[in-house]
Amino acid sequence: MRAPKFPQSYENRAVAVALDRLVETPGEETLAALLDAALRGGLTVDVTGSPSPQDLRLRTLQTTDGQQVLPLFTSMKELKATADAAGLGGSKVNGIIVPGRQALGFIETADFVAVQFDPRKPGGIVARDHVLRALGEK
Secondary structure (H helix, E strand, O other), X not given: OOOOOOOOOOEOHHHHHHHHHHHHOOOHHHHHHHHHHHOOOEEEEEOXXXXXXXXXXXXXXXXXXXXXXXXXXXXXXXXXXHHHHOOOOHHHOOEEEEEHHHHHHHHHHOOEEEEEEOOOOOOOEEEHHHHHHHHOOO
């Protein structure tokens, strides 16, 4: 089965709405709804600095104690806005849109402690164990 292609204008509104709800009402139910929404549709990952399209490298975030967090974005627009907010210049970032299950699955490619949805917004940090459970692997 071929992975779906997403237009550069794609936005995962279901994840954006679920993230807003999680921030408004934190809890297991709203967290499960966010992860369920993330498994559907696409998510954008930051591949800025990758040597080539055949050798993609994910750009990551770090916690204050140096642990890696995988940022996931609801759209290319959100990736660029996050880069602008961080003073990195949104026009200089590169991202790819992949199926949500694949994006969440990247957590297994390194010692990520969490994923963070739309990092410039509050409340989008989800611990590794929750992500693995959502993927059905733990």
